[in-house]
Amino acid sequence: MADTAFTSSPSSPSPHTALCPTTTPHPSPPTPAASVPLLPHHKLIAFTVGRDLVVAVRDSSIRSPHLRDQALRAAQSAALNCAEGAGRVSRADKARVFAIARAECVEAAAAVEIAALCGEASAAAAAEVARLADRLVSLLTGLVR
Numbered sequence: 001m002a003d004t005a006f007t008s009s010p011s012s013p014s015p016h017t018a019l020c021p022t023t024t025p026h027p028s029p030p031t032p033a034a035s036v037p038l039l040p041h042h043k044l045i046a047f048t049v050g051r052d053l054v055v056a057v058r059d060s061s062i063r064s065p066h067l068r069d070q071a072l073r074a075a076q077s078a079a080l081n082c083a084e085g086a087g088r089v090s091r092a093d094k095a096r097v098f099a100i101a102r103a104e105c106v107e108a109a110a111a112v113e114i115a116a117l118c119g120e121a122s123a124a125a126a127a128e129v130a131r132l133a134d135r136l137v138s139l140l141t142g143l144v145r
Contacts, residue, residue, distance in 0.1 A: 041083035046139040050079030050101070053132045057108055060125035062115040071111035071129075078104035078136065085143065095144045102140040109133035 041047040057075040062068035081101030088094045109129050116126035 039083075039087070041086040044082060044086045046098075046101070046136060046143060047079065047082040047086065049132060049136045049139060050075075050082045050105070053105065053108060053129065053136055054079050056125070056129045056132050057112060060112050060115070060121045060129060062112065062121045064115060064118070064120040067111050067115045067118075067120060071108050071115065074104045074108035074111060077101075078108060082136075082140070098140050098143040102137055102144065105133050105136045105140065 054072070054075045057071045060071070062071060078101045081097050081104060085094050085097035085101060088097055112121055112126045112129040115121035116123050
């Protein structure tokens with residue numbers, strides 16, 4: 001498995017530091033995400049890109065109900081399969097689930113592309129989805145090998 005698809009969360013400066021320059025920075029307020037346990041898929045860059053893909057597909061505002069549903073379901077499946085693969089233990093099991101995620105990603109991108117070709121979505125939205133899908137396919141290809 002390519003370890004380039006995993007990341008550790010870097011410590012970032014408090015947002016208050018830039019807004020309130022003082023000699024002692026204010027502590028960051030607790031966020032709901034801070035109390036959520038770090039699960040295996042949270043360390044996976046592919047999952048983050050998969051989430052971005054879901055948002056991009058949703059924001060593409062496909063007018064055709066059928067294509068919109070198909071694109072959104074495929075994008076959601078790609079992200080969820082990234083999470084599932086991260087939670088699997090055996091290498092073969094991980095590879096199988098990541099391969100499914102890769103195929104779902106391609107299907108989501110194709111649905112938005114077809115919607116744009118039919119005038120049901122903008123070319124700009126299709127280009128953004130294609131950019132994210134290309135990134136996710138690259139990450140998942142490394143995880144399948």
